[in-house]
Amino acid sequence: MMSDQYIMVITTTSNKEDAEKITRHLLEKRLAACIQIIDSISSYYWWQDKINCDQEWLCLIKSHQSVYDLLEKTIIEIHPYEVPEIIALPIVSESNNYLKWLGNQLVNPSLF
Template identity: 55%
Template sequence: MNRYIQVITTVDEKEEAEMLSERLVERRLAGCVQIIGPITSTYWWNDKVENAEEWLCLIKSEKRLYDELERTVKDIHPYETPEIICIPISQGSEKYLEWLSKELKQNE
């Protein structure tokens, strides 16, 4: 089972992305959140095709924290149905992953 994960979400304003990333890092649910944007997303919503400018958040964490991380994103996310996708990290720089683990919430 993979220990490390990257969680992806999008929001419609840079300020929301910054607020989300700061909250996750402050709570130590993420060691790092990268914000990319603006990007353009095309999707179905309410029976029609939509195009929106969004900001992509790449959240680095550990699988053990996923449930709490997802709840936190849902609690503060502005969308009715936010994209929250978890991707396992199968390999990575040993030093980076050690750093990541040290920055995350420890088992209580």
């Protein structure tokens, strides 16, 4: 099933507590239906003119394009990073039952 309206948003944090804080906040606001936290990933990146390597926690956030702007704003408000990674990828195919469940968990975007 094609579903270009459903998205997976990716963000990273420097510790488990921040990942859990963002997760709980997004779920409580119903801006996400499901979030998986993967720990102990190695992130290599440029920052302040040098290459850095840090251990991070990866958050995989399942949501809908219609609430992306509010989801992004919410992450930025509570994320401790100066420039948090917030990347949205389309979910191009998924089981019908999963997409139905996902959609039923999210806030009605017409409320905003």
